[in-house]
Amino acid sequence: MKNIFLIMIIAALFTGCDKDLTKEPNFISEDVVFEDENLTEAYLAKIYEAIRFQDLGGEGNNAMGLIAAVGAEHTAFANWQTPNQAVLRTYSEENGGGSLTYWPYGNIRDVNYLLENIENSISFTRDYINAKIAEARFLRAYMYFELVRRYGGVPIVTKVQNDTDPTEELYPSRNTEKEVYDFIYNEINDILPLFPDAKSGVNGRADKFTALALQSRAMLYAASIAMFGEMQLEGIVGIAATEANTYYQRSYDASQKIINEGGYVLYDKSDDKVENYIQLFLDEENDEVIFAKVFEPFVKGHSFDNLATPQGFSASWNSNYPVFYDFVELYGFVEGSPITGVSRDELTDENSWDINEFFGMRDPRFRASVYYPEYEWQGGTVYFHVSTTYTNTNGEVVTVNSGTLDRDGTPWPAAAPPRNVRNTSLLVRKKVDESNTNPIANASGQNFYVFRYAEILLNHAEAAFYLDKKDEALTDLNAIRNRAGVPALMSVSEDNLRNERQVELAFEEHRYWDLKRWRIAQEKMDGVRMKGLTFKYNLDTDRYMITLKNAESVTRSFGMERYYLPIHLDWINTNPNLIQNPGY
Template identity: 60%
Template sequence: MKSKIIAAILGLSVLASCESQLTKTPDFISEEVVFEDKNLTEAYVSNIYQDMLFIHTTGEGNLDMGMIPAAGAEHINFADWQTPNTTYRRAYTAAAGAGPLNYWGYNSIRDINFLLENIGSSQSLDEDYILQKTNEARFLRAYAYFQMVIRFGGVPLITRVQNIDDPEEELYPKRATEQEIYEFIQSELEDILVTMPDKKTGASGRVDKYTALSLLSRASLYAASIGKFGQVQANGLVGIAPGEVENFYQTSYNASKEIIESGMFALYDKHQDKVTNFTQLFLDEGNSEVIFAEVFEPVIKGHSYDNLGTPAGFLATWNSNYPVLYDMVELFDFVDGRKGTDISRSDLVATKSWDIDDFFGKRDPRFRASVFYPESEWQGSLAYFHSSTTYTNSEGNRVTATSGTLSRNGVAWPAAAHARNVRNTALLLRKKLDESNTEPISGRSGQDFYVFRYAETLLNFAEAAFYLGKTGEALDALNQLRERAGMPLLTEATEDNIRQERQVELAFESQRFWDLIRWRIAPQYLDKVRTKGLVFNYDMDEDRYVITLKNAESQERTFGPERFYLPISQDLIADNPNLEQNPGY
């Protein structure tokens, strides 16, 4: 198996004749010598990194990049046939399995276990290098287990390479408890931290001390939440013992505090304008806030985010693929202190009009940097999202147009926006799009994906501190984020404002879905819920918009309490009959 991996990395010699192909021994690299050569070792480790699930990049033209935000009711994808939309439309049963949310990372874990069992015997690599690669591999194994435990709870804990002649109980291992998996992640990270040097490499895509601390902070916070708000079931296969909650919160708090006190990181605050600053945070790569990133480069390892996300009316060939749900918009408060929910849904009626700058433009600058709404400026023009325009014509009659071009103050104005912009929610994802990419091409965008950033560290710290009774420290951490964003400072830390701040700061970054689950409040937002979009009708005479609600999705979302864990597929159980199914399936 390892020989095939190395061959895939390095390629095989292509022989000129059929005769030579039949007689020459294939030019595989023996697994016995992989860790005798630094280049082969780097290729082997890079292959493991490549297989890690930092962000979904599968699907035609990377359509699955919106997978977890779609599952978490932040934005959806343009069409129901796209895989992210099936995460909330499909049934979750033992027969159907986990579907597109599945991750069963044992191929990567086997590769990691092979490295850990063999690299120490190298006669060519120096001890410091061996330790570095060992620590990276142990982090990646912990990360793979984290990705599985948040989906399934307890899973088989395999820390050595399995061989066909192993005893049956090792070839077909039972599931460890969920708590044992979290304890393994914690112990692995704490162990490697002892020997990891105090330097930063995470922003360039290589695991370092602060990457390990970040996973320790996140994973321990998850475990604490599950113990506090969930229950132990199936003899511990899912759930965390209540008696361990404080220990997990303390571990998360300590890991976060070590990052904070290191002085190695700071909130990005390069630009005076708050919208510009939050926008550039995700484009100014390698900045002071980035702890660990999956690195992308156009052509070499690019993605299609700009081509997919740019609104219709510009030069993207796909475009408008990430409609933002109005349910998410309501989480963003206003700079003058009004709550996002102060605009009652009952006021979104055809008899009332709104100033678009007040409705959207005076919201949290993080919203304006993250979401396209009517008349958002983009690439020297405006993005449009209205379905019609009402105006007084030359004969003095009020008319409504849905096609053609009108004149607004002497400037061309489309009577209605492009159909793709209005079809779903009439709001689109803007966060992380590169405005300088004026002709985005599939596979040619290069924005890095931030797996861990310092803002999350502050949010983890605030949440852990709050439940440990350190409310003053929690408040200070929250207000650092709000001050950077240009929002009014809070006067107290509460469970509600800690959760809201996290959802706003980390919006569309593949976090909310898992947060709603670990807080055990996912049914409130994802079960028997028909998410909403907006319809904009522009009144040119008043320069205002009539804004009404519409259903954003074709059906209600469902999320029963069994969905706190995903079902283990019947195929996996058929392969390993010692796997027990999760409760409720």
């Protein structure tokens, strides 16, 4: 099947020469592609593979942290890495959106080619043709969603272009942002009856609930743009405020259909809430997963374990995703904790903390998602302290940062490995496989959950809240909190709804987009320098002094223009009908 990929020529939509617009996928025999299921499945698989469900770019897959980094959840180990470059870069018409750029019109063209040609098949059954049309149109709708949440309105192209087409079709203008969201909504409504009844999303192939999940998410985004955004360029970006409830209702209805008919449940196999949340992302055959990007170690693997495992264990790279303390502050403490909150004013050398109280009694989702000092891992301990203070045999209080000490008969390093403390002294633990004791590049196989049921409940809750169905929103949030092992909320507000979403979906490529659609990205990410922690351990008291430190080399910038990425100058030079976004 892989040979088909080597002989296919994919044409981009906006290229320098008109003749490129007329290129068709070039197979050994084009006439038989949609007469042979193997060839058709290979053609469709290539389209799946080219879609950016998750970014794996960067050296050694370090760009797996791209969206979380630009969303101020964590940073990357070094500024040369793709995620930090995306944070630091200046966006402009000339430079474009850098690693956030996504302009998949070549892949959209391949979808259009399939749709125009599979209907002519004399070999396939009607059911098979319908199923492939449904998959292809879902993939096209998903690509338009990725486009609209980056750029606002973009050209909607639904046919293969030829050089004999009218100029306005060869060089289309941008549709409005509303038209793109409406296109996604209508596409999904059209294809729902075409999908087979069987679920296939957990195995990486779209089904009707995958399509509904996209509708649930996309319509929520559209509603937020209408509610909180500003319409500019006659609607090329922005949606009229009067449309907000329409989109909230569409999102609510799609979520409700999944809730009522999907048979999905929140993963809850273990009474240990930390272990349960850990296993949610490792036990991939579970009824919370709606649609996943599927990986297989070595065959189609990634390097996440090698990147994320802390230093001090066997990973050759390690410690690549330091978590910002600003994000940690979103997590609450469990019931009965002696600490209910920590003011930054308390983080001084004059105060000391029991580490099990400071971190170990937070929301179980935090403990399943972040490595912190003395985290138990692979039969050992993860360290993050920069020094150890103790009273020596002469009665002198000394501070050391090298060598090994004795702590109640157990060896204690005077300081942690340097990579662990380089940035924030906290690291991403979520989705790391503890059983992988010798992680290497491309050898990890954890699937990436594009859609899972918890998100649908959060989408449903948010839409219900703005539709004045607050009791339903509260029920949704408390179902998620109950699974997590944290106390139920007594009422729902915009703040706790948003906080719950960020905590539950941490490091899953949501927060950046959520802060943008809520139009609070400036508040959270402009003129700020994210923080990390410095830990100094006192062996005599078994407590830590914890202080704040700058975790980034520069102050972040997020101007109003960044709610939309720039249309690259190269695209405008090729197609002068493309209007630039505001602020560029």
